[in-house]
Structure formats: structure tokens, C-alpha cells
Amino acid sequence: MGACASAAAGPLDLLNADFLPSLLWFDPRSAFGFAILTGLVIFSTTLAILHIRERRIWTERERDLTAELDHLRDAAERAELLMGSDRQAVVLWSGRDGGVAVEGDFASFVQPASPGRLLAFGSWLLPPDAGQIEAAVERLRDRGEGFRLVARSAEGRFIEAEGRAVGGRALLRLREVTGYRADLLRTEEEQAEMRRRLDTLRALLDSIDQPVWLRGPDGQLTFANRAYCAAVEAADAEDACRRSLELMERGDRAEAARRREAGEVFRARVAAIVAGARRVLDITEAPLPAGAGGIAQDVSELEALRADLQRLMKAHTRTLDQFPTAVAMFDSAQRLVFHNAAYRQLWHLDDAFLGSRPTDGEILDRLRSLRLLPEQADYRAWKAGMLDAYRSLEPRETWWYLPDRRTLRVVANPNPQGGLTYLFDDVSDRMHLESRYNSLIKVQSETLNTLSEGVALFGADGRLRLFNTAFAKQWRLEAAALAGEPHVSKIVELCAALSPQDGSWADLTAAVSGFSDTRLRVETRMERPDGSVLECAAEPLPDGSTLLTFVDVTASVNVERALTERNEALELASRLRNEFVHHVSYELRSPLTNIIGFTELLGAETIGELNERQREYAAHIMQSSAALLAIINDILDLASIDADTIELARERIDIRATIEAAARGINDRLVEDRLNLVVDVPADIGSFTGDAKRVRQILFNLLSNAAGFSSPGQTITVRARREGGDIVLSVTDHGRGIPEEVRERVFDRFESHTAGSGHRGVGLGLSIVRSFVELHGGRVELQSSPGAGTVVTCYFPAEDGGPAERIAA
Numbered sequence: 001m002g003a004c005a006s007a008a009a010g011p012l013d014l015l016n017a018d019f020l021p022s023l024l025w026f027d028p029r030s031a032f033g034f035a036i037l038t039g040l041v042i043f044s045t046t047l048a049i050l051h052i053r054e055r056r057i058w059t060e061r062e063r064d065l066t067a068e069l070d071h072l073r074d075a076a077e078r079a080e081l082l083m084g085s086d087r088q089a090v091v092l093w094s095g096r097d098g099g100v101a102v103e104g105d106f107a108s109f110v111q112p113a114s115p116g117r118l119l120a121f122g123s124w125l126l127p128p129d130a131g132q133i134e135a136a137v138e139r140l141r142d143r144g145e146g147f148r149l150v151a152r153s154a155e156g157r158f159i160e161a162e163g164r165a166v167g168g169r170a171l172l173r174l175r176e177v178t179g180y181r182a183d184l185l186r187t188e189e190e191q192a193e194m195r196r197r198l199d200t201l202r203a204l205l206d207s208i209d210q211p212v213w214l215r216g217p218d219g220q221l222t223f224a225n226r227a228y229c230a231a232v233e234a235a236d237a238e239d240a241c242r243r244s245l246e247l248m249e250r251g252d253r254a255e256a257a258r259r260r261e262a263g264e265v266f267r268a269r270v271a272a273i274v275a276g277a278r279r280v281l282d283i284t285e286a287p288l289p290a291g292a293g294g295i296a297q298d299v300s301e302l303e304a305l306r307a308d309l310q311r312l313m314k315a316h317t318r319t320l321d322q323f324p325t326a327v328a329m330f331d332s333a334q335r336l337v338f339h340n341a342a343y344r345q346l347w348h349l350d351d352a353f354l355g356s357r358p359t360d361g362e363i364l365d366r367l368r369s370l371r372l373l374p375e376q377a378d379y380r381a382w383k384a385g386m387l388d389a390y391r392s393l394e395p396r397e398t399w400w401y402l403p404d405r406r407t408l409r410v411v412a413n414p415n416p417q418g419g420l421t422y423l424f425d426d427v428s429d430r431m432h433l434e435s436r437y438n439s440l441i442k443v444q445s446e447t448l449n450t451l452s453e454g455v456a457l458f459g460a461d462g463r464l465r466l467f468n469t470a471f472a473k474q475w476r477l478e479a480a481a482l483a484g485e486p487h488v489s490k491i492v493e494l495c496a497a498l499s500p501q502d503g504s505w506a507d508l509t510a511a512v513s514g515f516s517d518t519r520l521r522v523e524t525r526m527e528r529p530d531g532s533v534l535e536c537a538a539e540p541l542p543d544g545s546t547l548l549t550f551v552d553v554t555a556s557v558n559v560e561r562a563l564t565e566r567n568e569a570l571e572l573a574s575r576l577r578n579e580f581v582h583h584v585s586y587e588l589r590s591p592l593t594n595i596i597g598f599t600e601l602l603g604a605e606t607i608g609e610l611n612e613r614q615r616e617y618a619a620h621i622m623q624s625s626a627a628l629l630a631i632i633n634d635i636l637d638l639a640s641i642d643a644d645t646i647e648l649a650r651e652r653i654d655i656r657a658t659i660e661a662a663a664r665g666i667n668d669r670l671v672e673d674r675l676n677l678v679v680d681v682p683a684d685i686g687s688f689t690g691d692a693k694r695v696r697q698i699l700f701n702l703l704s705n706a707a708g709f710s711s712p713g714q715t716i717t718v719r720a721r722r723e724g725g726d727i728v729l730s731v732t733d734h735g736r737g738i739p740e741e742v743r744e745r746v747f748d749r750f751e752s753h754t755a756g757s758g759h760r761g762v763g764l765g766l767s768i769v770r771s772f773v774e775l776h777g778g779r780v781e782l783q784s785s786p787g788a789g790t791v792v793t794c795y796f797p798a799e800d801g802g803p804a805e806r807i808a809a
Contacts, residue, residue: 088175089118093141109174126152133161141170211247215292219257220244231274247272247296248283260287325425332418334360334390346424347372360387374400389420453551460544462488462513474550488512499528504536511538512546533557596625648691648775655685655720658692662699666707674712680719688727688798694772701769702731702792709735727796734789743784
């Protein structure tokens with residue numbers, strides 16, 4: 001029992017206090033062995049403790065891994081159950097260059113089922129959707145951009161494609177959309193298709209020229225195409241519907257509403273106002289399940305053509321009634337449909353018989369009974385031959401010798417619509433006319449011989465057919481030379497001796513002997529060596545002949561030359577006058593400037609004090625010199641304008657300040673003559689671009705004129721307005737006015753019409769005004785009447801001027 005207890009004791013028990021003293025008496029070798037034994041015991045104990053601890057840790061880890069494996073198995077079963085619950089496939093890419101894994105029921109998407117065919121989207125999806133998914137997958141694999149799309153397969157199924165990045169890998173899930181969502185997508189697709197069709201239909205309706213509209217159940221407009229909007233002058237369809245702009249009149253709309261309520265189609269030809277013009281429209285409005293729709297077709301031209309056709313037919317009827325040739329038209333049933341008055345008179349048939357539309361055969365029988373047809377041995381055969389023309393395609397011409405000794409030329413012309421048109425031409429008088437023709441030729445010859453103009457008629461072959469005595473005398477031609485119808489070349493050869501002008505004779509020869517379709521009227525003038533001048537004309541005639549006329553215009557040419565020389569002399573005199581005025585103006589300006597300078601020096605009393613009379617004289621000299629300088633400056637301005645050397649110094653002109661500056665220039669005169677000045681200028685009149693100095697000069701001249709023609713106590717008004725794109729400046733006085741016979745000349749230079757007023761001038765003020773306004777691109781208008789005053793209005797282009805705020809800017 002004790003031995004067993006000792007054996008059961010651990011190694012540490014040997015180190016207790018009872019054995020330690022005995023161990024100290026061991027020898028060194030025993031101590032070394034003991035130490036080794038002790039170390040082994042400690043190492044074994046430590047290793048056993050560590051083993052027990054690690055075993056416990058691995059046991060716990062094995063338990064955790066077993067639990068996690070059970071959880072993953074449950075998750076895998078749930079995922080497999082989830083994927084199996086719907087027709088879907090999952091594609092997983094490990095990386096840009098890694099492998100791809102396909103899971104799920106991809107056999108429901110492609111046949112034969114294979115992952116490669118599933119990823120070939122173009123083989124089983126519609127091309128647009130396949131391209132869209134391929135691009136989305138490319139972005140998902142490159143940049144990790146997720147997406148969610150709905151595509152259509154080739155069989156028409158909806159496929160939902162969802163892509164996202166999971167754990168650094170790209171995942172694509174393909175799922176067939178079924179149930180209410182598929183119905184919703186299909187409905188959305190049908191709605192989009194219907195919207196596209198509706199947009200196409202609206203675009204088609206907008207492209208046609210006929211107005212088209214739709215009405216709702218309440219009869220109000222719900223749609224109108226562009227043609228309808230243009231017809232009712234609406235901005236667009238929404239504007240037309242909002243304002244209920246109707247194309248038809250109220251009565252037509254009421255009738256259309258009544259037909260619509262009765263379920264009938266409304267058709268009518270009505271008159272309506274289309275884009276401000278009255279037109280004739282064919283309206284068709286039909287009831288629809290949700291209202292009504294209508295269309296209007298413009299038939300104004302058709303109505304006009306129909307009216308023109310009716311007028312033309314009536315005109316043709318009236319013309320044929322006035323036509324001397326008898327005309328009768330028969331239709332394809334050989335019944336009479338038209339005849340003119342000459343036909344009735346030719347055969348003496350009553351209107352009742354002709355109005356019953358008899359046949360051609362009945363008319364022939366009636367004429368035979370009246371003994372008006374040619375006598376025939378076999379009337380039946382002759383009649384059948386005449387009626388056989390209805391089956392002919394070419395016109396037939398026959399001659400009828402009537403018992404009353406008349407001769408008729410009868411032409412039976414087939415009509416394109418069937419039937420015949422008969423033309424009965426009475427040629428009995430032809431022989432009589434031929435005999436009279438010769439007499440008429442003689443009369444014409446005698447008539448031509450009485451004319452003072454030379455006349456020669458050449459036939460189509462270029463030979464002389466007719467001439468008068470004046471022609472032979474003008475060209476000194478002998479009767480022998482004109483006998484035998486000589487050719488035009490022979491006549492030209494004889495006439496060229498008196499007027500050797502090859503060009504004129506060549507033109508006349510070409511006009512006579514040229515081709516008929518290229519001959520034109522030729523007019524030329526020949527100046528002969530003897531000083532006479534002839535106006536020559538070649539006039540082609542319809543029958544191919546040519547009429548030459550030679551008119552002696554020597555006296556007229558001499559008068560024309562005299563007038564031309566006189567006009568040149570007048571132009572030279574005007575030019576010399578302008579040069580003289582320009583020269584004198586410059587020569588006077590220099591000494592006048594000296595006079596003004598010395599007068600100012602005297603008036604300033606810098607060289608000595610002046611008495612009262614000397615000051616008065618100096619003031620008069622200064623005033624007269626200033627007036628003379630103004631006249632010279634006006635003359636120089638006009639000379640510069642005539643020479644086209646004046647240039648405008650364009651700048652921004654303050655309109656109000658310019659008017660006030662011009663008014664200050666005549667302030668002394670207003671005070672002296674007791675005149676009132678009213679300046680009517682809006683506060684926001686602004687400015688415009690022009691030459692400020694010239695505009696002030698224009699206003700100064702107008703104010704000076706108004707003051708000169710006004711009586712003491714009267715009022716002068718200056719107005720400024722903006723009208724459209726113009727600046728309008730006007731000066732109004734209530735003076736004597738200008739008579740009508742003078743009004744047209746007031747803008748001419750050196751035209752001064754004082755009309756008994758105290759105004760004196762050389763007549764350059766208004767001329768300067770018009771010249772400067774026209775240089776600005778404007779115009780001047782004058783309104784005046786005796787005793788009512790005068791209004792002079794100047795129009796300047798506003799250009800880029802604006803209100804007063806623009807001036808400040």
C-alpha cells in the first residue's frame with residue numbers, strides 16, 4: 001500500500017523537504033543526472049499542460065467550424081432554393097482577367113443551354129438591348145459601376161439584368177420578368193409604341209397643308225395641326241385649344257354638332273376666314289368614340305377654276321354664237337348637244353325642234369323634207385355615208401351644193417369623248433371676195449401713194465411686192481428698176497448709192513430674207529451725205545412678208561441736236577457758277593475774318609475807350625459780319641456737299657441738349673421779336689448717332705426761318721419724338737405759311753420767298769437743312785398753307801440710340 005502510494009507520487013514529491021538533505025550528499029555525477037532528470041520532468045509537465053490547452057482550443061475551433069459549416073450549408077440550401085424559385089441565372093467574374101462562373105437555370109434563357117451562349121447576348125436578345133447590356137457589363141468589370149436594365153429577348157420575353165460589384169468581383173444576375181411586372185412592362189412598351197405612333201401621326205398631320213382638328217366629348221377642341229393653327233392665326237395647338245379658335249362659322253358649327261350627336265358625318269362646302277383671307281373650304285367632320293375629328297380642304301382654286309370654266313364655256317358659247325360658221329355638236333349617241341346661232345340661221349330650224357335634242361339622222365331627214373340638202377340619187381346610202389363619220393378617227397371634209405345655189409364646206413371632226421362636231425362654212429361668196437380682192441389691192445396701192453413716208457413690202461421670198469411713190473422718190477429709183485418684183489439685194493444695191501451704210505442695210509436685208517422664225521423688228525437710222533436723216537424700220541408680217549418704212553426725220557434730228565447743245569451749255573454754266581461761288585466764298589472769308597477780329601478788338605476797348613455811338617457802330621459791324629460769315633459758311637457747306645468732300649463727325653448726340661443749344665442761338669431774336677418758344681421733348685428721348693454740329697445747324701436754321709416768318713406774340717414749337725426706327729425733330733410756327741406754288745421750291749438754293757414778312761435771306765437755310773439731313777440718311781418733310789403756319793419735320797435714323805438710361809451708360 002505504501003509502495004503503491006510512493007509509486008503514485010509525482011516527480012515533484014521527490015523534491016520535498018524530507019529528501020532534500022539526502023540529495024545534498026550525493027556525488028557530482030549523481031547531481032548532474034538528477035538535474036537532467038529534473039529538467040526532463042519539468043519539460044514533460046509543461047508539454048503536457050500545453051497539449052491539454054491546445055487540445056481544448058482546437059476542440060472549440062472544431063465546434064465553431066462545424067457550426068459555421070452547418071450555417072453555410074443552410075445558406076447554400078436557401079440560396080439554391082431561392083435561385084430555384086425563379087427562372088434566373090447568375091454570372092460571376094473573378095477579375096478582369098479571371099475566370100467566369102455561371103449558376104442558375106440558364107437553360108431557360110438560351111437553347112442549347114451553355115454558359116458561352118448565355119454570355120453571347122446578341123444571339124438571344126434584341127440588338128439594341130444586347131448592345132446596352134454589353135456596354136453596362138463592360139463598365140461594371142472596368143469601373144465597378146452597377147446597373148439595372150430590362151431587356152427583350154428574341155422571343156419577346158422581358159429579362160431583368162442587374163449588375164453590381166461584390167467583394168471586388170463583378171456579378172450579373174439575369175432574371176425573367178413574369179407576372180404583374182411583365183404585364184406592366186408590356187403595358188409600358190405598348191404605351192411607348194402608341195405614343196410613338198401618336199407622335200408620328202401628329203407629325204404627319206402637321207406636315208400636310210389641310211387643317212385637321214379633334215374635338216372632345218363636349219365639342220371643344222383638343223388637337224389642331226399646324227395648318228389649322230396657321231389658318232386661325234394661333235401660336236400653336238395649345239393656344240388654339242385654350243382660346244377655342246374655330247375655323248367654321250357659328251351656324252356651320254351648330255349643324256356639325258347636330259350631325260355629330262346624330263352619329264352622322266358632317267360634309268359641307270363653306271366660306272371661312274383662313275389666315276386673314278376669305279377662302280372656300282370643303283369641311284368633313286366625323287364622330288369618333290371620344291368626340292369628333294375633322295379636316296378642311298381648301299377648294300378656293302377649284303371653285304375659281306370651276307367658275308372660270310363656266311365663264312369660259314359661256315364665253316365660248318357666246319363666241320360661237322357670234323361665229324359666222326355654223327357649228328353643231330353631237331354626242332356619242334348621235335344626239336345634238338350644242339348649236340350656235342349661225343347653225344339655226346343656216347337651216348332655218350325652230351328652237352323647239354333643236355331643243356328636243358334630235359339625232360343627226362333626224363336632222364338630216366328634216367332638212368331633206370325642207371329641200372335644203374343636196375339632191376341625191378340614193379339618199380339612204382348618202383345618209384349612211386355621212387353617219388359613218390362617227391366611226392372615223394380622222395376629220396372628214398365634204399362639199400354640199402344646195403338647191404338654193406349655196407355652196408357649203410362641211411367638216412365632220414370627231415370629238416375625243418365621242419361624237420362629232422360639224423362645221424358648216426358657206427363659201428358661196430368666195431369668188432365674189434376674190435374679185436373684190438384685186439380691187440382692194442388697187443385701193444391699197446393708191447392709199448400708200450398718198451403717204452409721205454416711204455413704204456416697201458417684200459414677200460417671204462425677199463422680192464418686192466408693193467411700194468409707194470414716196471419710196472421711189474426718197475431713193476431716186478426709176479420705175480424700170482422697180483418693175484418685175486426685184487429681189488431685196490437688188491434694191492439695197494440701188495439705194496446704197498445714196499446712203500453707203502453697210503451695217504444698216506445688212507440688218508434690213510437680214511430682216512427681209514432671214515428665216516421666218518428668227519426675224520425680228522429692226523429699227524435703224526440712216527444719215528445720208530446730203531444731210532437728210534431717215535428712220536428705217538423693218539416689221540415682219542404674219543404671212544412671212546416684211547414691211548419696210550422710211551420716215552424723213554431731218555427736222556426732228558436738227559431740233560434734238562440744238563436741244564442737246566443747249567443742255568450742255570446749261571450744264572457748263574451751272575458748273576462755272578458753282579466754281580465761281582466756291583472761289584468767291586473762300587476769297588471773302590479771309591478778309592471777313594479780319595473784319596470780325598478787328599471789330600471784336602474795338603468792342604473789347606483794349607486799345608482805347610469808345611463812345612456810345614462808336615460802340616453801336618461796332619456792334620452793327622459785328623452783327624452784319626457774323627450774318628455774312630454765316631452765309632459764306634452755308635455756301636461753303638453747299639459747295640463741299642456738291643463736291644462730295646464733306647464728312648460727318650459722328651458721335652452720340654444728346655437730343656434735348658442739342659435742341660436747347662440751338663434755341664439759345666436765337667434767344668436774342670426771340671426776345672427782340674417778342675416770340676414764345678416751346679420745347680416739347682420727352683424726358684426719356686435719349687440720344688442717337690450723328691454730327692452734333694450739323695444737327696445744331698439744322699435746328700438753328702429751322703428756328704431762324706420760323707422766327708423770321710412769325711409775328712410778335714406767336715409761338716414756335718420744337719418737338720422731338722421716337723417713331724419706329726427714326727428720331728423725328730419738327731419745328732412748327734403759326735406765321736404766314738407758304739403758298740402751294742412756292743412750296744415745291746423752298747428747298748432749292750437761292751430761293752427766298754419772304755411773302756411780305758420781315759425775314760430776309762439768300763435762300764440757303766432750308767437747302768442746308770435738307771442736305772445735312774440727307775447726309776445723315778434721313779429725309780425732310782414740309783407741311784404749310786397760307787395763314788396756317790408751317791411745320792418742317794426732319795427724320796433721322798435712330799441707329800443704336802436708346803432711352804435716357806442708355807446715355808448714362
